[in-house]
Structures are given as C-alpha cells and as structure tokens.
Amino acid sequence: MTIKEVCEKYDITPDTLRYYERVGVIPEVTRTAGGIRNYTEKDMGWVQNAICFRSAGMPIEALIEYVRLFQQGDETIEARCQLLKDTREQIMEARKKYDIALQKLNYKISRYEEAVKTGILSWEEEPK
Amino acid sequence: MTIKEVCEKYDITPDTLRYYERVGVIPEVTRTAGGIRNYTEKDMGWVQNAICFRSAGMPIEALIEYVRLFQQGDETIEARCQLLKDTREQIMEARKKYDIALQKLNYKISRYEEAVKTGILSWEEEPK
DNA sequence: ATACACCTTAGAGTTTGCTCCAAGTCAATG
DNA sequence: CATTGACTTGGAGCAAACTCTAAGGTGTAT
Numbered sequence: 001m002t003i004k005e006v007c008e009k010y011d012i013t014p015d016t017l018r019y020y021e022r023v024g025v026i027p028e029v030t031r032t033a034g035g036i037r038n039y040t041e042k043d044m045g046w047v048q049n050a051i052c053f054r055s056a057g058m059p060i061e062a063l064i065e066y067v068r069l070f071q072q073g074d075e076t077i078e079a080r081c082q083l084l085k086d087t088r089e090q091i092m093e094a095r096k097k098y099d100i101a102l103q104k105l106n107y108k109i110s111r112y113e114e115a116v117k118t119g120i121l122s123w124e125e126e127p128k
Numbered sequence: 129m130t131i132k133e134v135c136e137k138y139d140i141t142p143d144t145l146r147y148y149e150r151v152g153v154i155p156e157v158t159r160t161a162g163g164i165r166n167y168t169e170k171d172m173g174w175v176q177n178a179i180c181f182r183s184a185g186m187p188i189e190a191l192i193e194y195v196r197l198f199q200q201g202d203e204t205i206e207a208r209c210q211l212l213k214d215t216r217e218q219i220m221e222a223r224k225k226y227d228i229a230l231q232k233l234n235y236k237i238s239r240y241e242e243a244v245k246t247g248i249l250s251w252e253e254e255p256k
Numbered sequence: 257a258t259a260c261a262c263c264t265t266a267g268a269g270t271t272t273g274c275t276c277c278a279a280g281t282c283a284a285t286g
Numbered sequence: 287c288a289t290t291g292a293c294t295t296g297g298a299g300c301a302a303a304c305t306c307t308a309a310g311g312t313g314t315a316t
Contacts, residue, residue: 109216284290
C-alpha cells in the first residue's frame with residue numbers, strides 16, 4: 001500500500017506518517033526497489049496503533065520508547081508491559097478530567113437552555 | 129486572594145494565570161489600588177472553569193470566544209449555549225478515542241502479563 | 257520516451273500553549 | 287526609611303507535534 005492510500009485510510013497526512021517513521025513512532029517501513037514506501041499489513045498495524053494512542057494523548061516520546069524496546073527483543077517484555085501500564089494510568093487520569101468537564105458543561109448547558117426558553121439565566125452560585 | 133494563593137489552590141503557575149488573563153481566557157481580574165491582582169470569588173470561578181476545560185482539551189481559542197460572548201451580555205446567550213454544546217461534542221468525541229485506546233491497552237497488557245508469566249508472547253493477529 | 261502524478265529527503269517554518277526574563281513597582285517588616 | 291520579597295509589564299524563548307518547501311527521483315499511462 002502506498003503512503004497516499006494509508007493516509008486516506010487513516011485520515012492523516014503523508015508528512016505526519018513520514019515524520020512518525022523518521023522519529024521512531026513506527027518502525028522503518030517496507031520499501032520498493034526504488035525506495036518508495038510500500039506499507040505491509042504489519043506496517044499498517046503500527047500506524048494504526050500510533051494513531052490510536054496519539055489520539056488518546058500518549059506523547060510521541062512514549063511511543064518511540066515502546067518501539068525502541070520492541071526492537072530490542074524479548075528481554076524487554078517486562079519493560080514494555082510496565083510502559084503500557086503507565087500509559088493506561090495516564091489515559092485513565094486524563095479521562096477523569098474529561099468527565100468532570102462534561103459534568104460542568106452539562107450543568108451550564110441546562111442552565112443556558114432554560115435561559116433560551118425563559119429569558120432568565122440563573123446559576124446556583126457564580127454567574128459564568 | 130493574591131495570585132500566589134490562587135496558584136497554590138489550583139496548582140498552576142502565576143505565569144499561566146497572567147497569560148490566561150492577557151489573552152482573554154478569563155476576564156480581567158480585580159486589582160488593588162496599587163495595581164496588584166486581588167482575585168475575588170467570581171475571578172476564582174473563571175479560573176477554575178478555565179483550568180477544568182483546558183484539562184479536557186478545550187482550546188484556548190474557544191475559551192476566549194466564550195468569555196468574549198459573555199462580556200457582550202444577554203444577547204449572546206444562544207451563541208454561548210451553542211458554543212458549549214459544540215465543546216461538549218468535541219470532548220465526548222475525544223473521550224471515545226480514549227476509550228478505544230484503553231481497550232487496546234488492556235488487550236496488550238493482558239498479553240504481556242501472560243508473557244511475563246509463561247514466557248510466551250502471543251497475539252491474535254499482528255505482533256506488536 | 258515523455259509527460260505526469262506521486263514519491264523521496266533534509267531541513268526550515270508554524271502553531272499552540274505556555275514559560276522565562278529584565279527592569280521596574282508595591283507592600284509588609286525591622 | 288530601608289530592605290526584602292512578591293508583584294507588575296512587555297516581550298522573548300521554548301517544547302511538542304506537526305507542516306511546508308525545495309530539489310530531485312520513481313513509475314506508469316499514453
């Protein structure tokens with residue numbers, strides 16, 4: 001699969017994909033004889049993972065570290081496991097903050113919807 | 129309340145608080161005669177909201193827009209309501225991605241934990 | 257074989273959101 | 287009233303994560 005096809009599939013730019021490979025967020029991609037990237041299923045799996053974890057706020061650095069450990073072979077299995085657990089902790093922590101924000105938003109929106117109907121904007125405490 | 133006290137309360141730096149005020153993420157803060165910031169309860173409410181929504185990934189620009197609308201008075205109530213709904217949509221979208229990442233992580237971690245015990249690292253499909 | 261679209265690299269530039277610095281002001285204490 | 291420490295501003299600097307540019311190579315359709 002060409003870089004363009006991968007980009008369309010995952011809605012990402014070629015620049016970003018090349019950047020990910022350059023810095024080590026994904027391992028080096030398979031190439032044609034002419035040097036053009038030709039993504040295999042395995043390559044795509046790495047891409048998919050990178051996109052998924054990035055979209056959950058996992059920093060580039062952590063992804064690079066995981067790939068680095070992976071490439072060092074089986075003796076890094078425990079380290080990789082720990083890295084994933086730490087990552088999970090961070091994502092769960094972040095998600096908690098999202099939930100709190102959503103609660104706040106829901107409260108505000110309910111007040112605003114009432115205000116739009118009645119013309120009266122009332123807050124329990126602080127007017128914001 | 130002085131800037132320092134507010135910073136301690138919300139675990140944020142004075143630079144960030146001043147930055148928020150400068151760009152309009154929070155409205156102008158109450159000052160002493162000498163020009164020193166003296167945060168009222170109302171000011172603190174804005175600070176708390178800014179921190180909460182920022183931690184859920186709401187962009188600075190959206191927060192500025194909200195404050196701008198707020199300062200224009202009651203005729204912007206509907207616009208503010210819409211902005212909050214759009215924000216909620218985005219945060220819920222982002223949270224979905226967090227959940228997907230967490231599922232992936234849980235699967236990987238379970239495989240790794242087995243590998244740590246048995247020495248065998250097995251994947252359903254792609255080895256990653 | 258010659259366009260033509262698409263690919264390559266190295267390296268510079270951009271955006272977002274802070275973070276730091278210098279030079280000066282304010283206020284509490286001895 | 288002098289010292290000390292926290293506060294002020296404007297503006298520069300920085301880190302993360304892309305994003306763009308220039309100059310050139312690849313591959314395929316006519």
